[in-house]
Amino acid sequence: MPENHDHRSGAEPSTERMRTDPERSGAAQPETSVEQTTRIPPVRADFDERTRPNLSGAAKPEAQQPAPESDAERTAQIAAVPGDFSTFRIGETQAIPQVGAQPGGWTAATPPPSDADKKRRSLIRAGIVAGAVVGALALLYIGDLVFTSGQVPRGTVVAGVDIGGLDETAAETELREKLGPGLNQPVELRVGDRTATINPEQAGLQMDWTATVQQAGSQPLNPFTRIGSLFSTHEVAPVSHGDREQLVQALEQVRPQLDRTAAEGTIRFEGAKPVAVDPVTGQSIDAQRATDEVLTHWADDVAVQVPFTEQPVSTTSEGVQRALREVAQPAVSAPVTVRGQGKDATLAPAAIAAALRFEPDGAGGLKSHVDLPAAIGSVEPQLADTIKPGKDAEIVLEGGAPVVRPSTDGIGVDWNKSFERLDEVLRRPQDRAVQAIYVHQPAKFTTDQANQMGIREVVGEFSTGGFEAASGVNIRRTAEQVNGAIIKPGEVFSLNGHTGPRGIPQGYVESGIIENGRPGRAVGGGISQFATTLYNASYFAGMQNVEHKAHSYYISRYPAGREATVFQSPNGASIIDVKFKNVAKSGIMITTRWTPSSITVQLWGTKQFDVSSQTGERTNPTQPQEKVVPPGEPCSPSKGSPGFSVNDTRTIKDVTTGQVRTETQHTVYNPQPIIHCGAPPAAPPAAPPG
Known part of the structure; x- marks a missing residue:
């Protein structure tokens, strides 16, 4: 059986096995189909492009057309398929080796394509593919533009609500439905580990849904941005309206819950066991910056992180x-x-x-x-x-x-x-x-x-009376505290400073006072009567007035222009006081004598001054106004009294030197208002004419 030749080996087919060229010797003798499929058909050495059969089996027009062949003969004209058939690609006719081809499947008359040809053909094929891809993407981009026109950009999220891809009306509706119900809930504020809440309505917070959606913008034209929006989200802050001043006030109200006072580290003891206390930095909210944060994030599902200023500590x-x-x-x-x-x-x-x-x-x-x-x-x-x-x-x-x-x-x-x-x-x-x-x-x-103090006789004395029982309790308690006080030459005596706080723990009770121009009650009421008595005793002893204040309106049981009131804050701090300085050469001792109807204060020392007083005429009278206390409020009715001005002149003579000096005190009393409890009395009917 004739030997088969592999065209990949590069060997030339034997000339003894070549058939006569039909063009020179006439038509070839037909062979059996078995012979044609087992032998390589004879090929002329000068086989060229004109006589090379094409894949359809038809000769080129110029060549003499052979007689029609049977299917078997046509099959024999196709060379054996090479072993590397895997390299065959549809559309590449050169991949099928021709009879008598040179290595690589090309005839001697048609050389194989150069590397440049191959590269050019690859570029052409790549260009065609790329063009097709670009065209497809362009169509997709244009279609996406048309489809998403008028919609909120994809991936847009407002306070956790995705509104991307919706039109503006639908986006507003979505925000109202998802966020609206929670906007009436208290807004939680957080500073470190501290929290507080504010009422959004009381803080003046309102959501602007339209502006929020508009803030998201429109669909981007940049194709890369559009592609990126498929895989990312874009946070848009809700747009709020609010009165900044009203919101600042709301923040100031919760400041004590959010601020923290700096605390240095220390050591405390549990009995005899020492325990370390770590330092804590302080924090103070920045109300203006906090306002911006609340306006931006109050609709979020999480607490608003409030900006604050840290207050450092020195310990570690x-x-x-x-x-x-x-x-x-x-x-x-x-x-x-x-x-x-x-x-x-x-x-x-x-x-x-x-x-x-x-x-x-x-x-x-x-x-x-x-x-x-x-x-x-x-x-x-x-x-x-x-x-x-x-x-x-x-x-x-x-x-x-x-x-x-x-x-x-x-x-x-x-x-x-x-x-x-x-x-x-x-x-x-x-x-x-x-x-x-x-x-x-x-x-x-x-x-x-003590002997050198020269305390041997009364140098000043004064008495007052006419107080109620509760006031009498407070007056007696003050008298007990002051009795026996010693004032050395040059020292200043303070009534508030000597007694200290005058409250229930110190033995004082609730009694009558004057508050806002009308009678009232408070613990320690009535002390002004003792203050007036003490002031007058020091007045006639020749002591120097350091501090005293007359009542706002005149009280008839006191001398006009020569009386005093006192007042302390709830914690005992002095606000209105009676103070005088010992300007005598001797020491001064204060003694008191109390009865249920009167109080007497005496100053003891060595007599050095003769003192007299002259009270002037009352001038500039002012008539009282009427005031009505609403029903249900504490009320003490009063007929009132006119106000006036008065001068008091003190004349002091030093008995050891004969020197005389005068001091004038000008006092203005306001009119005491007429107080009606409830509705004022009806006006009397007008007299009939004639």
């Missing part, structure tokens, strides 16, 4: 822990012994803890010190048998005359020196003891000093 957690290890824990690890004269006292760990104080040292840590009064209060009672208290001299009335009760010196402990090294001892694990240092303690007000 590490510094606090260091003080805990190095100071606090050693200090209470064991008691401290205080050695007295023949008796010892113990400063127990709990007492040490109660007396130990910590404060920032400026370098991140804490410095400590012992509160001496607290430490002394713990050990001094234990050493009471070794201490002899001193006693100051006293001046008292006995038999209607001042008598000096002598002073006595004492023996006590100089605690400042005794505890001078206590801080050092508290750091020791052992040898925890200090020595009590005893000293002689003379009286602060000695017998000689």
Whole structure:
């Protein structure tokens, strides 16, 4: 059987097996179909493009047309399919090797394509593909433009609600339905770990749905932006309307819930156990910046993060822990012994803890010190048998005359020196003891000093009366506190300063006062009567007036132009006071005498001044106005009284020098209003004519 040749090997077919060229010797003898399919058809050496059969089996027009062939003959004209048939591509006719082809499937007359040809054909094919893709994308882009015209850009989200792809009307409807119901709920504000809420209506917050949708803009023309919108979202802040001033006021109301006062680190004690307290930075909201944040985010589903200013602290957690290890824990690890004269006292760990104080040292840590009064209060009672208290001299009335009760010196402990090294001892694990240092303690007000005060006679006195029972209780309590007060030459006496707060714990009760031009009640009422009595006693003693204030309207039981009122705040701070200075050469002692109907104040010393008073005429009268207190409110009816102005002149003569001086005080009293409780009385009917 004839040998088959693989055209890929590059070998030429044998000339002995070649058939006679039909063009030269006439038509070829037909062969059986078996022979045609097992042998390579003879091919002329000068086979050219004109005689090469095409895939359809028809010869070129110029060539002599052979007789029609059977299917078997046509099949024999197609060369055997090469082994690398996988390289065959539809449309590439050159992929089918021709009979008698050169290596690579090309005839000697038609050389294979060059690399440039191949590259050119690849570029053409790539260009065709790219053009088709671009055309398809262009059609898709134009279609998308038309389809999405008038819609909100894809991926648009407002406060968690997706409105992308909707027209403006539908987008507004979507926002109203999804966000509207929650807009009446309180708006939560957050600053760190603190929260508060505000009422949106009271804060003046309103949503502008139309402006919110318009803020989202229109569909983008940039194709890349449009493609990106398929895979991303675009947050749009809701557009709100609100009165900034009204919103700021709402924020100020919740400021105490959001602000935090800075707290330095310290060490506190649970009994005798020290506990570190870490520092906490302060925070204060910025109301103006917070307003912007609330207007932007109040419709969000999460709390509005409110801007704030941080207030730093100087201590650190590490510094606090260091003080805990190095100071606090050693200090209470064991008691401290205080050695007295023949008796010892113990400063127990709990007492040490109660007396130990910590404060920032400026370098991140804490410095400590012992509160001496607290430490002394713990050990001094234990050493009471070794201490002899001193006693100051006293001046008292006995038999209607001042008598000096002598002073006595004492023996006590100089605690400042005794505890001078206590801080050092508290750091020791052992040898925890200090020595009590005893000293002689003379009286602060000695017998000689009392005798030299020259308190021997009354130099000023005044009495008033006519007070109600409740006022009498307060007047008596004040008189008890002031009785026996000593004023050294050059010193200033203050009524408010001497009594301190005048409240229920101090024995005062509710009584009548004057409030806003009409009668009222308050704890401590009636003290103005004692103040007036004291002022007049100092007036006639020749004391220098430092502070006093007349009532707003005249009270008939007091001398016109020569009376005083006093007032304290609820916490006991002095607002209106009676003060005078001792300008005499002797000391002054105040004594008081109370009865249910009167109060008398006397000033004792050595008489140095003769004092007289002259009250001028009342001028510039002003008529009272009528006031109606609504039903249900506390009310005390009053007939009122006119207002006026008056001058009081005090003449003071120094009996030791003969020098005389005068002082004039001008006082203006407002008219006391006529108070009606409820509706005013009906006007009398008009008299009939004639």
